[in-house]
Amino acid sequence: MKFRLDPQLLVPLAALVVVAAVVALTSDRFLDPGNLGNLSLQASIVALIAIGSTVVIFTGGIDLSAGSMVALLTMILAVAIRDAGLPLEAALVLVLLTGIALGAFNGIVSAYLRIPSFITTLAGLIAFRGMALLFNNGSPIFSLDPRLEPIFYGSLAGIPLPFVYIVFFYAVAAVFMGRTRTGRKIYAVGGNPSAARLSGIKVERIQTTAFVIAGFMTAVGAILMAARLNSGSPNYGQTLELQAIAAAVVGGASLAGGRGNVLATLAGSFLIVVVQNGLNLNAVPSSIQNIILGAIILLAVGIDMWRSELTRAFAALLRRRPFH
Amino acid sequence: MTAAFSPASPAPPVLEVDRVSKRYPGVLANDAVSFSMFPGRIHGLLGENGSGKSTIIKTLSGVQRPDSGVLRIHGRPVSFADPVEARKAGIATVFQEFSIVPTLTVTENIHLGRMPRGRLGLVDWEAMRAATAEILTRLGVDIDPEAIVGRLSVAGQQMVEIAKAVATGASILILDEPTAALGLDEIAQLHALLRRMRAQGASMLYVSHRLDEVVSLVDDVTILRNGKVASAAGATEVTIDRIVAAMIGSEVGEHYPKSRNARDRVVLEAKGISTLQGARDVDLTLREGEVLGLGGVLGAGRTEIARALFGADALTAGEILLDGRKLRLSSPADAVAAGLALISENRKFDGLFPNFTGKANISIASLDRIMLRGLLRPDLEDANARRLVEELEITASAPDKAVGHLSGGNQQKVILARWLMTGARILILDEPTQGIDVGAKLAIYRLINRLTAEGKSVILISSDHEELLAMSDRIAIVRQGTVTRVAPAGALSHTDLVKASDDAGTDGASHEIPA
Numbered sequence A: 001m002k003f004r005l006d007p008q009l010l011v012p013l014a015a016l017v018v019v020a021a022v023v024a025l026t027s028d029r030f031l032d033p034g035n036l037g038n039l040s041l042q043a044s045i046v047a048l049i050a051i052g053s054t055v056v057i058f059t060g061g062i063d064l065s066a067g068s069m070v071a072l073l074t075m076i077l078a079v080a081i082r083d084a085g086l087p088l089e090a091a092l093v094l095v096l097l098t099g100i101a102l103g104a105f106n107g108i109v110s111a112y113l114r115i116p117s118f119i120t121t122l123a124g125l126i127a128f129r130g131m132a133l134l135f136n137n138g139s140p141i142f143s144l145d146p147r148l149e150p151i152f153y154g155s156l157a158g159i160p161l162p163f164v165y166i167v168f169f170y171a172v173a174a175v176f177m178g179r180t181r182t183g184r185k186i187y188a189v190g191g192n193p194s195a196a197r198l199s200g201i202k203v204e205r206i207q208t209t210a211f212v213i214a215g216f217m218t219a220v221g222a223i224l225m226a227a228r229l230n231s232g233s234p235n236y237g238q239t240l241e242l243q244a245i246a247a248a249v250v251g252g253a254s255l256a257g258g259r260g261n262v263l264a265t266l267a268g269s270f271l272i273v274v275v276q277n278g279l280n281l282n283a284v285p286s287s288i289q290n291i292i293l294g295a296i297i298l299l300a301v302g303i304d305m306w307r308s309e310l311t312r313a314f315a316a317l318l319r320r321r322p323f324h
Numbered sequence B: 001m002t003a004a005f006s007p008a009s010p011a012p013p014v015l016e017v018d019r020v021s022k023r024y025p026g027v028l029a030n031d032a033v034s035f036s037m038f039p040g041r042i043h044g045l046l047g048e049n050g051s052g053k054s055t056i057i058k059t060l061s062g063v064q065r066p067d068s069g070v071l072r073i074h075g076r077p078v079s080f081a082d083p084v085e086a087r088k089a090g091i092a093t094v095f096q097e098f099s100i101v102p103t104l105t106v107t108e109n110i111h112l113g114r115m116p117r118g119r120l121g122l123v124d125w126e127a128m129r130a131a132t133a134e135i136l137t138r139l140g141v142d143i144d145p146e147a148i149v150g151r152l153s154v155a156g157q158q159m160v161e162i163a164k165a166v167a168t169g170a171s172i173l174i175l176d177e178p179t180a181a182l183g184l185d186e187i188a189q190l191h192a193l194l195r196r197m198r199a200q201g202a203s204m205l206y207v208s209h210r211l212d213e214v215v216s217l218v219d220d221v222t223i224l225r226n227g228k229v230a231s232a233a234g235a236t237e238v239t240i241d242r243i244v245a246a247m248i249g250s251e252v253g254e255h256y257p258k259s260r261n262a263r264d265r266v267v268l269e270a271k272g273i274s275t276l277q278g279a280r281d282v283d284l285t286l287r288e289g290e291v292l293g294l295g296g297v298l299g300a301g302r303t304e305i306a307r308a309l310f311g312a313d314a315l316t317a318g319e320i321l322l323d324g325r326k327l328r329l330s331s332p333a334d335a336v337a338a339g340l341a342l343i344s345e346n347r348k349f350d351g352l353f354p355n356f357t358g359k360a361n362i363s364i365a366s367l368d369r370i371m372l373r374g375l376l377r378p379d380l381e382d383a384n385a386r387r388l389v390e391e392l393e394i395t396a397s398a399p400d401k402a403v404g405h406l407s408g409g410n411q412q413k414v415i416l417a418r419w420l421m422t423g424a425r426i427l428i429l430d431e432p433t434q435g436i437d438v439g440a441k442l443a444i445y446r447l448i449n450r451l452t453a454e455g456k457s458v459i460l461i462s463s464d465h466e467e468l469l470a471m472s473d474r475i476a477i478v479r480q481g482t483v484t485r486v487a488p489a490g491a492l493s494h495t496d497l498v499k500a501s502d503d504a505g506t507d508g509a510s511h512e513i514p515a
Helices: A007-026 A033-059 A066-082 A088-111 A117-138 A148-151 A162-180 A180-190 A191-199 A203-229 A242-249 A260-283 A284-305 A308-321 B053-060 B083-088 B105-110 B123-141 B155-165 B184-199 B211-217 B239-249 B304-309 B333-335 B347-351 B358-363 B376-390 B409-423 B438-453 B465-471 B494-502
Strands: B013-026 B027-037 B041-045 B068-073 B076-078 B089-095 B171-176 B203-207 B220-225 B228-231 B266-275 B281-289 B291-295 B316-320 B340-343 B426-430 B455-463 B474-479 B480-487
Touching: A007 A260, A033 A066, A033 A162, A033 A180, A033 A203, A033 A242, A033 A260, A066 A088, A066 A117, A066 A203, A066 A242, A088 A117, A088 A203, A117 B465, A148 A162, A148 A203, A162 A180, A162 A203, A162 A260, A180 A191, A180 A203, A191 A203, A191 B347, A242 A260, A242 A284, A260 A284, A284 A308, B013 B053, B027 B053, B027 B068, B027 B171, B027 B203, B027 B220, B041 B053, B041 B211, B053 B089, B053 B171, B053 B203, B083 B291, B089 B155, B105 B123, B105 B155, B123 B155, B123 B184, B155 B171, B155 B184, B155 B455, B184 B203, B184 B211, B211 B239, B220 B239, B228 B239, B239 B494, B266 B304, B281 B291, B281 B304, B281 B455, B281 B480, B291 B304, B291 B465, B304 B340, B304 B426, B304 B455, B333 B340, B340 B409, B347 B409, B358 B376, B358 B409, B409 B438, B426 B438, B438 B455, B465 B494, B474 B494
Parallel strands: B027 B228, B041 B203, B041 B220, B089 B171, B171 B203, B291 B455, B291 B474, B340 B426, B426 B455
Antiparallel strands: B013 B027, B013 B068, B068 B076, B220 B228, B266 B281, B266 B316, B474 B480
16 A cells, blocks of 8 residues: 555556557557557557456456446447437436446355356356347447547547546546545455454455446446447457456556555556557557467466565565675 | 383384474574484373474474474484475374365375376276275274265274375374364274374374373373473373473463453343354353453364354354343444454454555554545554554554564554554454564553553453463353353462363363273
């Protein structure tokens, strides 16, 4: 628990700079303003969803269902607008509430019914996409509402809206984790659930809360995804949950729970998207891209697991070097 | 090893423990401990909790290395890097937790990790069955070699464990509280087995709380007290009274600054409470300003009673009254809200948040007290933590340090600080001084005095009998999950407590261990 700028932020930021430099060297189009803008817009969706993934990871759980939930929610939005004829505002509220409800479901099943969250949300990963395919015979729905696109492409005082969302939601998340009772209890539950229980914390309620937050942030991401292409599709959001988890882990959140800084997840999100962008610019096929995403996740989790060994090795390296 | 003190032992010792010392942070757990084990003899190792028995067992079984001193097997010095090496040297340890695989058969367990191979590298089942039958017959154990071990009784599983040790060619068998989970008949069966093995020349180290069975079984006895050998083999006649005298010692114990603050008003009352986890029909009363001690052996059910009172385990019967009003506890959160605190026996598993600094560990149960306009205030948290750190004489760096880097005593005080901050008025302290140094112990005793002087009440669970007698106003003896006797601490002697708790458990009725 740190309340200042701490090394947990600096490491992922440094990693981001290094990766960006490497990508810039391999492709001269990377630094093109158009590309950077595009990349940032793309990163915003991952970054917003990753807030939820990170909070769940802080409690010691994991949410694998985010990507499929995005698909389901964009289809619900599309059907609500096109078939049910709901006004856009009502449809958006419906999507947010559905995200909260699905998150609550994930939380209740894993916390109160004690099915490990890995399994609960793995079931969600499969089932939510299945549900998305139930709508419109499994086909995407296009041209939803002309007022939808500005939610993604609009700007406020010259700043693209996705950045405004990022600043807003990350600021709220940082205050929530660092300065509220629930945030502190989330770290406590992740650090030692049985001590948390004996300290009077309602552990199951806290775990469920984390999943509700994840469901809500996934809904926010789904709205941006739908707004970006003014459509809903059961194919949206594939591997998004893994990108979000990778963003959290690259940002230093410990999969064991209880440790990490939510702001570092923002750097982690950009890092993941910069890698993808670099691969796209170099025309690496998507098959290879998936392999690389897998490798990044392994590496990031490995760094988490080997943290104490790496620290020791690093310290030994420093000791060996004469400083005077 | 002088012949005058040691009963005739023609054979040279199998194992010699020679001035072995082991220090843990803040405590010298073994201080130049020496004893020898001979073939065909059972050696009893006795001592109260904290006397250093487990430490020496860990050294002998290769779990840890001694700081100084030598182990010799058949006269040759040995040193073990890990339990596997100890095993190879011929020392097998049967712990309270078995190392058998419950889903496999007796035969498979006995040969686990060293199954005989036949042609094509496949397991040679014939050879395995034959070897198993041979061992079981030799030991006189009547167990079906094809039985699934998990379906056997505890005693049966233990015999498989022993058979496994014998099958690996162990010449020295260490039994750590082997009868803790056994009934009287099963104890008799186990002892019969050990006697047969003794007749066949095995050398055994027998560690137990139950003095009556030790007296009936062992040939030699070494008694530890405060990490030192208080009585070497042959020095003490093997009778219960002599052993108790040697375990307790006659020297003046540590200083216990006890102040008596108990008043008449009853604050907490348990009426016939039971839980699935092992509290059975418990009646207790706790008065304002009182320290109520819970005495009994490990596993007697004291922790289970504490958890029941705190709402950590659900009640299946009975009720709890706080200030005469029924207290409904659906979770520890209710107990905390009602002003209870539980400092659990196992700091690491149930107490500390390893991911938090000292101050976050202190404030976690009273976050409301460091809030202002809906947000946690780091400055309030800091100020509160510093006040408590000073009050409890915790090391000054504790608030900002990760708790894992603090000493055991400081960790314990951090947890106490957590519950002082909540303003709890009923504190259940489960082994609060276990594994911490003398200075920290004294600080905890003084804290207990201060709390009771303020009218707060304490339930003290301790396996340190001296501490329990000195710090309690009344003591409830717990056996098999229930309170069997309550008496003023002054009316109980140390000997009463050792005998009452070390008893195998049938309410004062004497029982013989059949030979």
